[in-house]
Amino acid sequence: MIQQVTRGIKISVRTSFEGTFYKNYKMHFAFSYIITIENQSKDSVQLKSRHWKIKDSLSRTEHVDGEGVIGKKPVLKPGDSHTYQSGCLLSSPFGNMSGFYSMVNFTTTNQFGVVIPAFKLSAPFALN
Numbered sequence: 001m002i003q004q005v006t007r008g009i010k011i012s013v014r015t016s017f018e019g020t021f022y023k024n025y026k027m028h029f030a031f032s033y034i035i036t037i038e039n040q041s042k043d044s045v046q047l048k049s050r051h052w053k054i055k056d057s058l059s060r061t062e063h064v065d066g067e068g069v070i071g072k073k074p075v076l077k078p079g080d081s082h083t084y085q086s087g088c089l090l091s092s093p094f095g096n097m098s099g100f101y102s103m104v105n106f107t108t109t110n111q112f113g114v115v116i117p118a119f120k121l122s123a124p125f126a127l128n
Contacts, residue, residue, distance in 0.1 A: 004117040008041025009076075009103065013119045018087065020123070031121040032087040033097070035069075037114075039076035043107040046075045047082070050101050052116075057094040069101075093123035 002013045018030040039045055052064040067073065074082040088097065098118035104111050 002117050002119045004115055005040065006114045007112055008039065008043075009045065009101075009114045010036075010038040010040050011101075011114060011116055012036040012038070013117065015119055015121055017121075017123045026091070029090045029093050029121075029123055030087060031090065031095075032085060033119070033121075034083065034085045035116070036081055036083040037074070037076065037101070038081040039078055042078055043105050044075060044077045045103045045105050047073055048102045048104055048111070050099060050116075052097055052099040054088055054090075054097050055095050056090040057092040060091060075106075088121070090121060093125070095121045097121065
């Protein structure tokens with residue numbers, strides 16, 4: 001499990017390889033990830049948006065921006081956590097993801113970024 005704390009917000013990530021499939025005459029490698037966002041600060045916060053940088057071993061990089069996570073903009077009081085599962089497709093059996101969440105602190109009304117630490121995506125059959 002990969003973990004990182006930014007301004008009192010702890011991000012924990014677990015990944016899984018889900019399999020391969022062909023689509024439009026091209027092999028795809030499917031990965032899932034489970035992220036837990038834990039508020040270890042003394043203020044209530046809300047996740048507003050996300051930014052992902054997704055890289056595969058063929059040197060392809062994709063940037064993805066969006067509101068919330070899986071259609072939600074969770075509010076986290078001190079001590080609360082929010083867990084969600086999502087996934088991505090790569091054109092190769094190896095890659096990584098990193099990014100950040102844009103959040104707002106309800107006490108100060110300031111917006112701030114929370115780092116999503118880089119995590120590896122790898123198909124177990126491709127490892128030596």
